[in-house]
Amino acid sequence: MELTGAEILVRFLKDEGVRHVFGYPGGAVLHIYDALYKQDKVEHILVRHEQGATHAADGYARATGKPGVALVTSGPGATNAVTGIATAYMDSVPMVVITGQVPTNLIGNDAFQEVDSVGITRPCVKHNFLVKRVEDLAITLKRAFYIATTGRPGPVVVDVPKDVTAAKTNYVYPRKVEIRSYKPVTKGHIGQIKRAVKLMLSAERPMIYTGGGVVLGGGSKLLTEMTRLLGFPITNTLMGLGAYPGTDKQFLGMLGMHGTYEANMAMHHCDVLIAIGARFDDRVTGNIEKFCSKAKIIHVDIDPSSISKNVRVDIPIVGTVEQVLQDMLRILKEKKREPNKAALKSWWKQIEEWRRTECLKYEPSDEVIKPQYVLESLYKVTRGNAYVTSDVGQHQMWAAQFYKFSKPYRWINSGGLGTMGFGLPAAMGAQIAHPRSTVACVTGEGSIQMCIQELATCLQYGLPIKIITLNNRFLGMVRQWQEFFYEGRYAMSYMESLPDFVKLAESYGHVGMRIEDPADVTPALKEAMGMKKRLVFMDFVTDQTENVYPMIPAGAGLNEMILV
């Protein structure tokens, strides 16, 4: 059957199993919008800014493990989408972004609303395509989804000129796809895996360090099984939280710049480090020279370029977390060899000692709301079951420290790019993916203003997100650095002229609450969670001077934390 490019695109999305597309219309994509209008299989969510579309698609992907899809017009539509594309790229999130383009005969002419979308996005996508002929459209889209979701996931941009969406051709859904230059490895080298298991079993002070790769690769169950079997301590990166139950006694909390004392000390002193789906980011390693200097390192990662990039490793294993962990578990069970129990016992004794510093403890107050307290209450009120998105800043770190994530896909934040404005649209994506679950967006009064326009989208689609604003009247993370490293010169970090968030929420048709008394924190949270159908914007007026601890200052090693 002959279909127009626009119809093919929409039919393809349906055939690919895409249920939701986040987008914003414009001239170059009008044919596509017309095709969307004429069907009801693919639901289009109208955001209020293209950055919101890409973050929402990203949040949707992170909350489900399925690729998120965004649709934007050419020129400004595409440039507005770039922040969201780069955010997904840094955190390896599977996403397909369809950008409209001016008609092929006008490309390169400085035509109205023309930008070189393929050129602009090239450094922040896994791959991108410009579709020049309608005959190539379906197969290109198939390639885009295939590339986005396999290997190390990432965003793929498909740029579609307007005339291509008007031209007609036959459409058959391409079931299979082969790309000769792209063959991601899945199974790890068995010899290497055996060596790794041997090293693990010989360890006296082992440490498991896992990251976003375990969440992305659906390896959480296997990781939990293996960690329990071995009895080793485990830490997660900011991106890896939830892959291992946050309440488990083997879990030492997050590591890195704002990680726990026990996690960082255990990293520093371990003799065998087992890194799984983590990329040795500089926020994690601190000073590279001092990083795990006593350890032999095993590194499991799907992407060879993540291995030995920042830190030389001893046993590299390229493969998916799932496949490699399966092999490791099988070998461990076959061998029936036990880890070094005696050594492990004294290692745990040491770790318990570090734990006793209670590095996350804070001074409670009944006068002013402590931000940490809000998160502890949120955790209790939602029983640890919410999908929690966050923006970027101090509130993000407190959320990571105080909300004990016990399942993967529940913690959704921008780690690699650190994009303020991510939280609310990402929450929309998560809420659309999980309409009956509680979705909370932990944010700051600074960050929330970066994509505040999406409150309208939330009303239009009835998304009952709970916005938890830790309002410290400061760009708190910036203020903290200025306090520590710039002798308290608070240049431009005070948030003046804040809107009245209660009225603002109300004017968008939502419920607004201002909470100023610590005694009201839990009751207010309960009340908000009870409003199952309403978005509630909670403005918690919090302690302005609170800092995030522990903290590893730039250039320091993991054992050189500032504790209070």
Add this chain to the structure above:
Amino acid sequence: MENEAGALSRVAGLFSARGYNIESLTVAPTEDPSMSRMTLVTRGSEEIIEQITKQLNKLIDVIKLQDLTEGTHIEREMLLIKVRAMNSGREEVMRLTDIFRGSIIDVTEQSFTIEITGASEKLDAFIEALDKDLIIETVRSGVTGIARGEKSLRV
């Protein structure tokens, strides 16, 4: 690599984004017109070369990659050079061209254009050997290379 529009800019973009340096780069379609072969010359520590290799392999358009310096290999570059050649000078330039096994491919009353192919050092040596004042213009192709013996880069 795939013979696709944009493939070259992905490689060039990768090098500039990650701060690697391209000394020279040549590219042209192969006998299979859907593929191009690129020879790229870069420099760096072992770690950097390892990262460059991995990052290039990650590009979707890169089909296969080989570090020619890992084995014995042949490198060739072509130089076209236009020199002032008048009166008795003409003899001298012709002799030099012969020594370097080059050929004179264009002649005017005032000038010769010479073509020389070989390892880059040979081209350097030829340019060195000429009187600086005689050189009007030079253009070099950049290095292309191939492994010695049976070893080959095939898909």
